[in-house]
Amino acid sequence: MKIRFADSRPSGDFALVLPVSGKNRIALDSLGADRSAVDAALKSQRFEGDSGSAAELFIPADGGVRRLIVVGTGDGTGPSEAAEKLGGALVGRLLTSGEKQAVLDLSGLNYDADSAARVALAAALRAWRYDRYRTKLKDKQKPTLTELTIVGAPADSAGIWEKRWKPVYEGVGLTRELVTEPANIIYPETFVERVQAAVKGSGLEVEVLDGAAMKKLGMGALLGVAQGSVRDGRLLILRWNGGKDGDAPVAFVGKGVTFDTGGISIKPAAGMEAMKWDMGGAGAVAGAMLALAKRKAKANIVAICGLVENMPDGNAQRPGDVVTSMSGQTIEVINTDAEGRLVLADAITYVQRNYKPKIVVDLATLTGAIVISLGHEFGGLFTPDDDLANQLLDASKSSGDKLWRQPMAESFDKLIDSPIADMKNVGPREGGSITAAQFIHRFVENGTRWAHLDIAGMAWSDKPNSTYDKGATGYGVRLIDRFVEASVEAR
Ligand code: BES
Ligand code: MN
Ligand code: ZN
Secondary structure, three states: EEEEEEEOOOOOOEEEEEEEEOOHHHHHHHHHHHHHHHHHHHHHHOOOOOOOOEEEEEEEOOOOOEEEEEEOOOOOOOHHHHHHHHHHHHHHHHHOOOEEEEEEEEEOOOOHHHHHHHHHHHHHHOOOOOOOOOOOOOOHOOEEEOOOEEEEOOOOOHHHHHHHHHHHHHHHHHHHHHHHHOOOOOOHHHHHHHHHHHHHHOEEEEEEHHHHHHHHHOOOOHHHEEEEEEEOOEEEEEEEEEOOOOOOOOEEEEEEOOOOOOOOOOOOOEEHHHHHHHHHHHHHHHHHHHHHOOOOOOOEEEEEEEEEEOOOOOOOOOOEEEEOOOOOEEEEOOOOOHHHHHHHHHHHHHHHHHHHHEEEEEEEEOHHHHHHHOOOOOOEOOOOOHHHHHHHHHHHHHOOOEEEEEOHHHHHHHOOOOOOOOEEEOOOOOOHHHHHHHHHHHHOOOOOOOEEEEEOOOEEEEEOOOOOOOOOOOOOOHHHHHHHHHHOOOO
């Protein structure tokens, strides 16, 4: 779907979208003679302009009829949040409606340029879909909306959309694509290829380690997970040097388990297909890097994707195996299904040894337990660093990728001591997301500020929202983008 900003409504056929903010119905003044009939129709639909609500009717136009969507923007929420709900709601209504063109007239709302641009962002995000394997879609199921024209927005809205938000849309698109693709298509090697193709020309530096290279570095924790699969593991490193020369980078590390069967500690059959998106952390990190590069962020950033497939073949690691991580610490693998932390351990050691980052933030679909705690409403944030926690919470609020802080403590750390090795890879069932975070914490080296985001409940959604349809959400891209803008670039 194409998005344009224009000075006036075009001629010809289009669906008209008018936003109404609570009792403020200025937008409807432009209806002229049709106004009273529209008011009556809204009343009979019990439309009150609440945020996220919409009413649909047809009005006379040029001897025919025109579809009119009146969208409520409420009056409680902040302008940017309301703006995104508006953009998302109108696309949700019109995408497969039969309409080809939509015109949104913002004249009635006093939106600043950024809010108007965020209407465009949400509209674009909500229109994203991946129909590559759906060869028999009925005409009625296919998207029809090809263009959205936004009028009545401040003059610099178009520039803010193009320069600030379109890159974010493109980053989210890459993440969603990687997350949506099944595991026979996207595995460590092809994940790398897909990202390389997407970032070509963006200015990102790309480096790739294969299994043999990781073996030389002593990455026994990550490789222990990979060894049960015929697919070789990969470490993908993306660098963006938009900051000052010599400024220590901020690192983002993503769990990229391209399929998680559980390994020998195999998962039950029901629902296992969901584990194709167990690379959602790596997908988010890759998409965020594309966004940061496209918007030319003034920051030095390094991203690491730890890519493996967790399978149970004759060479797979067994429960009870002891592996030696790149850090030198040994791990007793009690449960081969707690594989994400093993991958992250070596990826985090690698980034600290090679790039001396001042901050490391990892993103991982790490535990089912976080979905029990926070549902699909918040990602879990774990860090001993209060300042970093607050910066990430601020970024989560302004980006819409919601986070809720969880506790960490010495007493949880003790629960992963092992009688045979330095630690074991699981604690008791209770507090399962916290012991997972404590495990990762053991690989954070002195002085590095670190946070862990458990996004198991957020990477995929079974129901649509204002910025996504059901499926891959792209969670994490906007969070990283905003965190970098507010806490790295602003310094
Ligand atoms: N990838 C899963 C976590 C997960 C579960 C993500 C559900 C999304 C939805 C992870 O590798 C895993 O299997 N974790 C185990 C850990 C346990 C064995 C300690 C879990 O949460 O059950
Ligand atoms: Mn697992
Ligand atoms: Zn997993």
